[in-house]
Amino acid sequence: MFDRRLITHFDWPLLLLVVLTALIGIANLYSATSSWPPQATPVYLKQIYWLGGGMLLAATVSFVDYRHLQHLGFIFYGLTLLLLLAVLVIGKTSMGATRWLDLGFFNLQPSEIMKIVIIITLACYFARQDTLAGYSFSDLLPPFMLLGLPALLIMKQPDLGTALIVIFIGFTMSLFAGIRKGTLIGLTVLGVGGAAGGWFLLHDYQKQRILTFLDPESDPLGSGYHIIQSKIAVGSGGFFGKGFMQGTQSQLSFLPERHTDFAFSVFAEEWGFCGSLLLLGLYLLIVIWGIYVARNAADLFGTFLAFGVSAMLFWHIVINLGMVIGLLPVVGVPLPLFSYGGTSMITTMLGAGLLLNVSMRRFTF
């Protein structure tokens, strides 16, 4: 069963890009948390463990032919949807949000799984349609239903960031699958109207975040504080940065959430515009490489799978960076490979595993 060609065609450059970025992220975490009181397992070390685990997972995922997923896609979807429903009923509440299922040894976050599962599901759907002619409104109804159901459940938790990512992944994949011009215009109009309507469905703190984003100075000690301090950190980095472990904003704790959502701000402060340029270059390479994998995939399912994963990574990166440099409101979206967190690392490495999977089987028909 095992094909030697898979080793030959293994996508080493992609793995290298991912691991390199993750290692930079770990060094950055080391700096970001150096002022913390000593812990049994420092954060950067935990992140190393997660990276190791994630790589094992990615390897596992990559060695099982992705084409099996085409038959399992809807089953996964159904199961994950059940998990999301379960969260609503018996979920664990923490900091005002109910996002987790307590499995005793581990807190499972089904919304994160959904990010990958929605990619597989939509890839299944679009690959099955097997058309490049462009989808009409009625063609799009099923995938939007597939998308909307979990997005609503996630929004309800509430977890605006993840819900947005899921929706963005879905829309990007749909766009790629092709939408008729008229339908696209209609959808845009609907989208704008929906956004206006959606405003009333948002939680107060979510509205506050958006308002604060529009005018951070209006609430400098409240939610505006995050954006202001992050911009100060990034901006004060200047061209060359303040040096590794020398960022005053991060080392003196002015920067909040600096090991998770605002990890990039730490990096930008300490490495300046040069560092930002390098890191953005790495991320862009990963995204473009993902699109390249999609282009060279052996079948349409692989193409959609790889494209979906690229979209997921892309939106994570853009929303997180946009947020920390004050271009987008503060929504809790981690920066892949950079923000501390097992869930984010596992999701990212699952995605990377899928990319590697598709990539190494590009000549396997």
Added chain:
Amino acid sequence: MALNIGWSGSPALKKRFIVASLSALGIFVLLLLRLWHLQIIQADTYQALSEKNRTRYIPIAAPRGPVLDRHGRTLVDNRPAFRIAALRQEVEEPERLLGRLAELLDLDLAILRERWTAGRRFPRYRPVPLAEDVSRDALERVMEHSFELPGLLTEVRPVRFYPEGKSAAHLFGYLGEITEEELHAAPYRAYHVGDFVGKNGLEKGLESYLNGVPGERRVEVDVKGKKLRILKTQEPVPGNRVTLTIDRDLQLATEAAFGDQAGAAVALDVHTGEVLAMVSTPGYDPSLFARGISGQEWVDLLHNPLHPLQNRALKGQYPPGSVFKIVTALAALEAGQATAHTKVSCQGELEVGNRTFRCWKKGGHGITDLKKAMKESCDVWFYEVSQKVGIDRIAAMARRLGLGAATGLALAGERQGLIPDRQWKEQRFGDRWYRGETIIASIGQGYILTTPLQLATMMATVANGGTVMRPYVVKRIDDMAGTIQQEPTPQIVRQTHIDPTHLANVRRGLEAVVNEPGGTAWLSRLKELPYAGKTGTSQVVHQRKRRKHDEEIPYQLRDHALFAAYAPAENPEIAVAVVVEHGSHGSSAAAPIAQAMFSTYFKLQPPPEGK
């Protein structure tokens, strides 16, 4: 499985890959442009903001300038005071800490709680002061327990130290925490909440010289305001050294001579106007303010019926009594209405209109000339003479001698006194001036009010031959390096142009007061040093109406005792004015104080020991 062969080559898909890639690139370029804007174009702004975030300026108090007497002896200095403060963020259990501290320092827990609460207005990196000026013993007790009291720290700051205790407290004034109003006033632009500033006296008048330039410490803090390290220290520049014209020995001797009597005394150099001593009793202990006066102590001072906070030498206004006869005599001589030889027969009283004005001596003084009238303080002589001179010329002479107007001593709050004349009465009461009022005024009673400082200035003018000098108390201000900042020179207010022979005639009378038997100050003469002076006794009639408390009446009813003098009689050097409130008689209560002052100033007796 090979169904899809060739799909990736389809032009439509190919285009989508390119569009997708370019879109990704475009958005990344957008992010980069934003980063360029933040990190390069606005880098300076954000660097400044991040500096502001992490650095705090902690002021270091500058030691206030010391105050010296004319011979360089220290009158006011600084000493280190230990303050116990707490860093809010490091205090785990405030209630326990305050309770323990109250025990160790023997302080009221309620006061500690109040200070702890008040500390919230300070930024978090500023420790909250809990106990000021803690003794070394108490400090050691607290330090022994410091391990169980996390967050406590001790600070040293300079506070005022008065080697001579209560001496000249009114002159120096005291310090207090700057008020909200002062903070908004122009002279205090560079001050901060919690700073101490001079509240009155020289401390206030010379604030800008004494204050010095506070230093500051730039420290790095984290987001909680926790002090991490010192980045830079700018040492404070101590305040300037102020040398006064005051003679410490004379000041102390005068204060000692007053004992526990209330009153005031001023001594001036007759040629320059330098203030050699300025006493107001009862006084207060300025060190109360240095260590932070308690509410109760402050209330006690404010409500003390003897007004210990008031500087009577400048602000006390007294009818001059017979001391004013100097003015009446000079006015009569200058007006040509009397000479040294003008004789009046004193029968113990004089009838004017339908009123009888008594001389203090019941049987009368018999035939009296100017010298005898001064020496024995015969009232009738002045009653007679004043009739001819009239109030307006008496008032004019009083003003020529510096009465009825502030002398211009550079200390806030000096009162003007009051010299009445026809015009004044018309304006004040809408009534004409009566002859009887001239008679009362001629012996310094009635409406006339003078301050001890004015009387001393007048006496100096008589002594120096008729030049009114502006009294001053600051001899020199120099910085700690010795560079002179200010060195006032004597200032002439006016030349009185009084005929020297007239002055000489009056002075002969003043000499007789002290040096001839029968003179009213004969008992206070100095054998080694003939001097000249005039006693006075002023009635406090108006007080009889005001005060109703039984136990106060006997004391309040007593007359004020006054004595103005200069020494030596020939070639005078120093003039003094002494007022003893309710001292009854100038001769018995006030003159001995002047006697003690002269004997100290001319070293006829050993100076009293400094406290």
